[in-house]
Amino acid sequence: MDVIERAQEDLARGDNIAARDRLVSALARNPASPGILELLAYTHLVLGDRAAAGAAWFLTDISDDDPTASAAFAALERQYRSPLALAQALPIHAPSDWYPTHARLRLERLGASIEANGQRWVPPRDVVYFDEDGLDSDDFYGSDGDQDDSEYDRTGSSYRTVRQRAIAATIVIAIAATSASVVLALVFG
Incomplete structure (x- = not known):
């Protein structure tokens, strides 16, 4: 049984914390896994943490127009007022080119916002x-x-x-x- 199935079982049992912890740990081995990141985002929603859901979805191919994801992105931006703080809150565990197109575009826009503030940020795994x-x-x-x-x-x-x-x-x-x-x-x- 893979980590996604185990996390889904945890969620079905109502053990949302175990599901979240299992998925966060799995990111170390599969850092750009869309399935893990998407289930992690939904798990954060179940736990009531919209900003954390937005951080996980930020690295997926979900459209910016998706109503649930856009609400989570807005919560992420409200919680982390500066672009640099938002960037540091993302669960990036892989080089940015490992992530899907929408995620790379979001990372590029975020990098441009950080630069516009006179700051510098390179995604951690790009170095x-x-x-x-x-x-x-x-x-x-x-x-x-x-x-x-x-x-x-x-x-x-x-x-x-x-x-x-x-x-x-x-x-x-x-x-x-x-x-x-x-x-x-x-x-x-």
Whole structure:
């Protein structure tokens, strides 16, 4: 059973908080999933948080003309008065080009509004940070769709970071060992 089915079961049981938490955790593994983002938006509506619903829908392909979504977008704008604060409230976990067309257009308009205020904002995943070894460890982490969601509770991000760094370190050590053996073979060979 996938995360969307589990969240729908949570909602059917009336456990809206569990559904929300499950979907938020799932965004770490599937950051631009339209199904997860849309169900998360509806879950926020059920919980009475229109602004959070607007933040989730902001990253989907839902039309700006959709009455429910436009009301949620308006609530999002009322809660976050400045464009920069609104941008920082979005659940962006992927590069902006991973999101559908309507979402990218909204992100572009938001970026232009931020710039018009004399501020600068780059969606968080559009910037690549390299660790001390010069590797982007995110590139070494794959999607483990068959893992149990329980591994991805509040400590999930630290689990991924340790795993990413371990894989990256292993690759760096393998490259160094291979390079050292080639140099030794050339010198003493």
